[in-house]
Amino acid sequence: MMTIAWKELRSFLNSPIAYIFLIAFTAWMAGSYFVWGKVGQGVTFFSVGNTALDVYFSLVPQAFVLLVPAMAMRLWPDELKSGTVELLLTYPVRSWQVVCGKFLAGLALIAIGLCFTLPVPLVVSGYGEMDWGPVFGAYIASLLVGGAFLSIGLFMGALCSEQVTAFIVTAALCLLLVLMGDTLINLFIPRELHAFSNALSFSSRFTYLGRGVVDFADTFYFTSFTAVFLILNTTVLETRKGV
């Protein structure tokens, strides 16, 4: 599994897409908080007046909606198109190991991306009393959300042989998960659906973790969500094997 993960990560780092992904991610995050302000709020570090980085980290799910599907879209469709997947499945490895290997490679790239956001809390802490708890919580939340999005991307990639299709479907699903449970969105849906929408919401759970409170229910939700999609991905592979 680790061999597959290392191979995938190397292949990521060999292609310009990883660098485009990482630079776009850090530039969009820092730009949104330090230059032009969060969309719809216009809040920047220079206007917010304190060291809390909740606004900055709240940009992570939005950034991941586009960037993680873009990264995940090449994990399976490439193999499906070129037919290397059949070759891969003949190796003495189990399908779940292949899936987990690819997942770990993607997650490592997300973690690398998050590492490049570290200058932000480090710089901000130089100008005021920083509470590192919420920062740590936000990084945990970012990894969990990134992992969940990645698992959707992997699953969709295994289903669709076209990269673009996999990207669009994954991005749409991720967007839906981010928007669900949002107070503004809840204003426009029937009241009876609020409980359902809140239960599935990524945003409210991300916000909660990002406050520095690691809640068991939230962590379990993200990990079980990721696990389900990885299992579904394995099932798709197993089914392909059978066919």
Place this chain on the structure above:
Amino acid sequence: MANARSRFWSNILGAVLTVVIAVLANFALGGVSLQLDLTEDQRYTLPDAARRVAARLEDTLTVTAYISEPLPSYLEFVPRALQTRLEEFAAASGGKFQFEFRAPENEPGLAAELEKQTPPIKPYPLADFVQGRQTTGSYYLWMVFRYGEQVASYHLLEMREALAREGEFLRLLPFQIAAKIVKVQNPGAQIGIVSEKKQPPPELAQQLGRDPSDGLAQLREVIGRHLPPPRDVQLKHGTQIPDDIDALIVYKPEGLGEAEVFELDQFLLKGRNVIVLLDNFSIFDVDRVQDWQRGLQTGNMNVRPLQHGLSEWLAHHGIVAGPGVVEDPAASAASVSMNMEVRQDPATQRMVLAPVERRKGLPGLLLLAERDRDRKSTGQFSDASPALAGLGRVCMPFATPLQIDESAIAKQGADADGKPRLKLETLVRTSADAFVRALDKDQLVIWTDGAVNAPDKSTWGSRPLVVQASGRPRSFFLGKKWGEDDRPPRKGPDGTTLPAMPGGPARLDEASAPGQLWVFADSDFCCDYTGLTTRNLSSQEAMAGISLMTAGLVNVLDGMMVGDDLVEIRRPNIKDRSVNTSEIEEVRGSILWWVLGFPSVLLIGFGVVWGIARRVATRISASE
């Protein structure tokens, strides 16, 4: 073929089962309340002090949360968040804290019953959006605390905007609940206020109202949230302070004579608490029209000198109050919104009209911070009392010069246990570069640039602003003898001698229990009209500092009345995590480089190094 088909269906079944198990597991574990609070001050966990408050309950306390079902969309989190906090209190109380949720809309007759209660529990109209359409509904958002005969209610809407933000709501709730527990547990705790109410002139009726006022409405309201409402106490003409008063605020004392000082002295000797908010002059009087706004802008003010009459009594307790006003040039500059200016908006790149923030010297204001620009302690806030340390920054306008006279401790001697009768503590002080500016008749001239016309540097030094004298002092009047009732004669407004108060308690020559005397070097910070004044100065920093100083006063009162638990609960909520906006503006370019340019350069560099390493590795393997 059949084998492949059966494997296909078993895979599908396995996938469906996985989803079902995951949904059920989330449903079952969703209610598990297991959290790890990573915040530095544990602000999302029930504070230990709140647990202590709950654990001290001697009888059953019942909380009934009257919460509407459903609530507006933006308040949907409230019942769950409230339940979490109430459960934590219940767990800490050992079964003495019980709670229930009731939705008046679902129980016929309950709404009418609630309306008859004192105070009435009524729904409040709130706007909501249902499927994109704006609607208005009436919602219950109340908690009622019952402890024996005592009842206290709390309307969650008192939290204002914090109610709509889950994080803020969770953070503030423990204090609100603990404060109500304390309130119903201490129905006898009584604070008195000695102040003078004056009639505003008709010209100011629109700003100040039509009723006589002392400008302490907000302070009374804040205290009344968790303690019985403060009571007005009459001290004039030597009226005896009622026995049921535990702490007395003497606000802007003026013209106190021997008989009044005697009553204060006796009150303190009974082991009670006195807070004196002292001023040498009044910059603002409710009953006269004055151009105080312009005065504060220019530094040239017409003031009314005050003779408080407490100098000797305070000196007896080691606190020397001198004439004039304290200035601290290092602490008088604040960020002020100046005139509007046309400039480019970085968000839209368009030219916009926006206020400009500048650091400006505000004459007479002392803005004191616990930490300097390098985050190092300024040493101006003492940790001796939790009431004031931790406030971050406070603002005190036109402070009275105070000094500590340590020799008073020796003069007071030791008590029966051999301990000093008096203990003196300075809780807040100016920087070492403070000086005293004298009053010129009734004209106070303070320069925007503090150094102008300042007295000789040899007189400069740090000045106490909040001082506490505690212990079991001897009476200021020890050894003095008067007539029949052995009390100083009471004088009327015209100086005539009034008859002695009948049946006064036996005179005390030394303290029968330990008491506290606090002196704040200013009275204006907690006055409602000071808020109006500083709003006109357009300085958020000054306004926040003034309200934090008031918070400090309330903390001191809480500490006196119910111990330091409430102060401790509130302390994380007031930790200063602000950044100096002017400072970060100055280094904007450097900040942008580190957060935007540096990671990109680092990434590109990493890509280049990775590429070279790959090529080298490929060549080596090819040559082998």
